[in-house]
Amino acid sequence: MANKHVNAIVVGAGAGGGIVAKELATNGITVVLFERGDWPNYDEHPNDELISQRTEVLGSPFGPDHIKNPRVVTYKGGGKQIVTPIRGGYNNNAACVGSGTVSYGAMAWRFMAEDFKLKTVYGSVEGSTMDDWPVTYEELEPYYEKAEWEIGVSGDDTQNPFAPPRKKKQPMPPFEYNQEAKVLYEASKKLGMHPFPIPMLRNSIPYNNRAGCIRNRTCCGFACPVDAKNGTQNTVIPIAIQSGNCELRTGSKVVEIMIDDHGKATGVKYFDQNDKPQIQTADLVVVSGAAIETARLLLNSKSKLFPNGAGNNSDWVGRNLQGHAYTGAYGLFDYDILDFSGPGATVAWCDFNHHNPGIIGGGLLANEFNRLPYLYTNIRPPESARWGKEHKEFQRSMYHRTAQVVGPIQELPMFDSRVTVDPEVKDFWGIPVASMSGERHHLDHEHCKFLSAKAEAILKEAGAYQTWQSVGGQGGPSGGQHQSGTARMGNDKQTSVVNKYGQVHEIDNLFVADGSVMVNGGGFNPALTIMALGFYIGGHIAQNFSGTKFK
Amino acid sequence: MTKLNRRDFIRSAGLTFGSVFFFPSCLKQTSAYRFFSPEEALCIIAVSEQIIPKDESPGATDAGVIHYIDRQLSGIFYYDQETYRNGIKNLQANSMKKHSKLFEALPFDEQTQLLLKLEANQLNETEWPQGKPSDFFNLVRGHTMQGFYGSPIHGGNKNFMSFEMLKIDYPLVIGQNRYRS
Numbered sequence: 001m002a003n004k005h006v007n008a009i010v011v012g013a014g015a016g017g018g019i020v021a022k023e024l025a026t027n028g029i030t031v032v033l034f035e036r037g038d039w040p041n042y043d044e045h046p047n048d049e050l051i052s053q054r055t056e057v058l059g060s061p062f063g064p065d066h067i068k069n070p071r072v073v074t075y076k077g078g079g080k081q082i083v084t085p086i087r088g089g090y091n092n093n094a095a096c097v098g099s100g101t102v103s104y105g106a107m108a109w110r111f112m113a114e115d116f117k118l119k120t121v122y123g124s125v126e127g128s129t130m131d132d133w134p135v136t137y138e139e140l141e142p143y144y145e146k147a148e149w150e151i152g153v154s155g156d157d158t159q160n161p162f163a164p165p166r167k168k169k170q171p172m173p174p175f176e177y178n179q180e181a182k183v184l185y186e187a188s189k190k191l192g193m194h195p196f197p198i199p200m201l202r203n204s205i206p207y208n209n210r211a212g213c214i215r216n217r218t219c220c221g222f223a224c225p226v227d228a229k230n231g232t233q234n235t236v237i238p239i240a241i242q243s244g245n246c247e248l249r250t251g252s253k254v255v256e257i258m259i260d261d262h263g264k265a266t267g268v269k270y271f272d273q274n275d276k277p278q279i280q281t282a283d284l285v286v287v288s289g290a291a292i293e294t295a296r297l298l299l300n301s302k303s304k305l306f307p308n309g310a311g312n313n314s315d316w317v318g319r320n321l322q323g324h325a326y327t328g329a330y331g332l333f334d335y336d337i338l339d340f341s342g343p344g345a346t347v348a349w350c351d352f353n354h355h356n357p358g359i360i361g362g363g364l365l366a367n368e369f370n371r372l373p374y375l376y377t378n379i380r381p382p383e384s385a386r387w388g389k390e391h392k393e394f395q396r397s398m399y400h401r402t403a404q405v406v407g408p409i410q411e412l413p414m415f416d417s418r419v420t421v422d423p424e425v426k427d428f429w430g431i432p433v434a435s436m437s438g439e440r441h442h443l444d445h446e447h448c449k450f451l452s453a454k455a456e457a458i459l460k461e462a463g464a465y466q467t468w469q470s471v472g473g474q475g476g477p478s479g480g481q482h483q484s485g486t487a488r489m490g491n492d493k494q495t496s497v498v499n500k501y502g503q504v505h506e507i508d509n510l511f512v513a514d515g516s517v518m519v520n521g522g523g524f525n526p527a528l529t530i531m532a533l534g535f536y537i538g539g540h541i542a543q544n545f546s547g548t549k550f551k
Numbered sequence: 552m553t554k555l556n557r558r559d560f561i562r563s564a565g566l567t568f569g570s571v572f573f574f575p576s577c578l579k580q581t582s583a584y585r586f587f588s589p590e591e592a593l594c595i596i597a598v599s600e601q602i603i604p605k606d607e608s609p610g611a612t613d614a615g616v617i618h619y620i621d622r623q624l625s626g627i628f629y630y631d632q633e634t635y636r637n638g639i640k641n642l643q644a645n646s647m648k649k650h651s652k653l654f655e656a657l658p659f660d661e662q663t664q665l666l667l668k669l670e671a672n673q674l675n676e677t678e679w680p681q682g683k684p685s686d687f688f689n690l691v692r693g694h695t696m697q698g699f700y701g702s703p704i705h706g707g708n709k710n711f712m713s714f715e716m717l718k719i720d721y722p723l724v725i726g727q728n729r730y731r732s
């Protein structure tokens with residue numbers, strides 16, 4: 001039996017798609033929300049480091065299936081390699097209702113005004129496609145506010161002198177500093193820096209009819225056992241469903257957007273939860289699959305007017321794939337500096353986002369989420385034993401005594417860092433898979449050196465008897481959980497994929513609402529910005545739907 | 552009604568339903584391992600004990616790391632089977648050639664010296680015909696760390712031994728501390 005025609009299809013129930021579905025459904029627009037994974041489950045892998053989004057050694061608790069969903073990665077100078085979520089280079093995010101917002105660390109950053117106009121602030125950078133966004137911080141500010149209140153954020157931006165202007169405070173008070181943060185806070189003050197509590201998409205107090213955080217040791221990489229971490233799966237998606245206008249279809253793999261001969265989207269082809277091919281038609285389609293899968297879906301959607309994939313007539317779909325090189329430093333202390341209260345990361349600095357001479361963009365610094373035992377086996381000062389008695393002794397004696405300050409660097413977008421579809425490798429359903437290739441900009445590593453030196457300075461001042469840097473930003477392709485950039489928004493259809501409302505150039509009823517549209521990834525974790533974009537794009541569609549239905 | 556004592560019941564149940572008659576494979580001597588032969592297991596036990604040796608806290612052998620590796624190799628790490636098979640063969644050949652003993656029979660320090668050579672790729676293609684010795688060593692190193700420091704549900708870290716060594720509460724919720732007796 002054919003599926004009933006609906007107003008809108010949203011592909012992907014993550015940070016962007018979950019919010020768009022809610023914005024549409026609560027405004028009377030009928031929606032089918034597709035999710036290839038299922039509802040997440042805390043009880044399957046509680047506190048299991050090897051099956052967490054932190055390591056994915058033995059699998060990924062929040063998807064996707066590691067056998068059915070290969071990808072291809074091409075490294076510089078090397079041949080192509082088929083990768084799975086449990087093997088390096090896959091750049092996995094998640095595949096479940098809520099996606100990355102189930103298991104993320106949940107930092108709730110607003111990008112700064114400068115992040116939306118890098119080209120104006122810094123000028124052109126050779127070798128990079130760095131540019132201004134077609135939207136400004138001021139335009140997105142109300143949507144950041146919506147994200148903070150509807151999803152739920154704890155924080156106090158008044159303590160951060162570099163925070164962009166806001167109209168309304170964050171809805172919950174900030175988390176208290178853990179022991180490591182208290183020490184680092186004092187030290188950085190002495191250095192003239194400006195520490196403040198990290199804003200978090202997590203309940204510091206009961207909020208939205210759910211519990212407050214219990215300081216679970218394993219937080220980042222895991223689902224919350226008391227549901228105190230706020231994602232789309234426990235906020236907007238239930239609201240969308242309760243509206244009666246949204247059907248969530250889990251286990252459904254959308255493989256193609258159907259585009260007719262007039263260049264209009266008519267619906268999608270997908271495999272249902274029994275792997276049967278199905279068709280769903282709609283007035284409009286919103287793609288929210290995260291940067292890699294969104295690009296793959298657009299590229300796999302070939303039609304008469306768009307023979308190289310939907311919205312790809314100027315060859316920009318899949319370009320500018322970026323993520324975050326993490327960079328920072330470690331310090332060893334002669335007392336137990338860690339108290340292991342969850343989530344671990346509590347203090348941050350924005351002193352190094354923008355306006356540092358010679359640095360384009362920069363990045364935030366924060367103390368790190370709780371180190372897990374297996375991950376800690378690879379954290380050692382240079383020249384240390386990698387195994388044997390000395391390695392074990394270090395593990396035992398220093399596990400509670402190692403502080404880490406780390407942050408994501410603003411990566412410079414690269415035209416040749418990209419997602420394509422592989423001509424040969426197919427997934428379980430016979431669909432060509434995403435292939436990733438390209439290198440980071442050489443300046444990324446230089447910027448990482450700058451940020452790592454600052455991190456090390458804080459640790460030294462805090463009394464660490466030994467410190468060392470871990471400097472990121474080399475190699476590629478980048479992506480990871482912070483993947484973005486592959487369906488860039490812009491005013492010029494020759495150098496972007498969507499317009500400032502996420503609408504694909506030349507296909508009026510096809511939208512993208514996720515990290516793909518971001519022109520750059522900022523020096524911040526991107527979740528709150530993706531959510532703000534979801535409210536902004538979803539709101540635009542809802543407001544304008546009743547007129548033309550974008551046809 | 553006849554009364555059956557327990558022994559009689561088991562005997563008659565065996566005659567009636569006894570799997571021993573219908574499933575002869577149950578009579579075969581069973582191995583403790585899924586993937587490894589008992590000889591291969593002895594070698595990997597010795598290698599993993601080198602990576603995490605027993606001191607005042609338990610080592611890899613005590614924690615059952617071999618069972619973690621064995622279980623994963625017959626499952627999700629199937630693609631590493633060949634590296635293990637060849638690696639064990641090559642390691643034993645080198646041990647026999649130099650010391651006329653199997654690796655697990657060498658004194659602890661001699662084992663260490665040999666593994667350092669593997670790690671640094673100081674064996675040529677004749678001595679190590681398949682792949683690089685460091686690939687094999689790093690694989691076993693990583694798997695040993697996972698088995699020892701990961702969750703016990705995957706076969707290693709018996710009785711949360713490493714969590715106890717690291718003084719981390721299990722199940723990692725503040726206020727609970729279940730592993731200590």
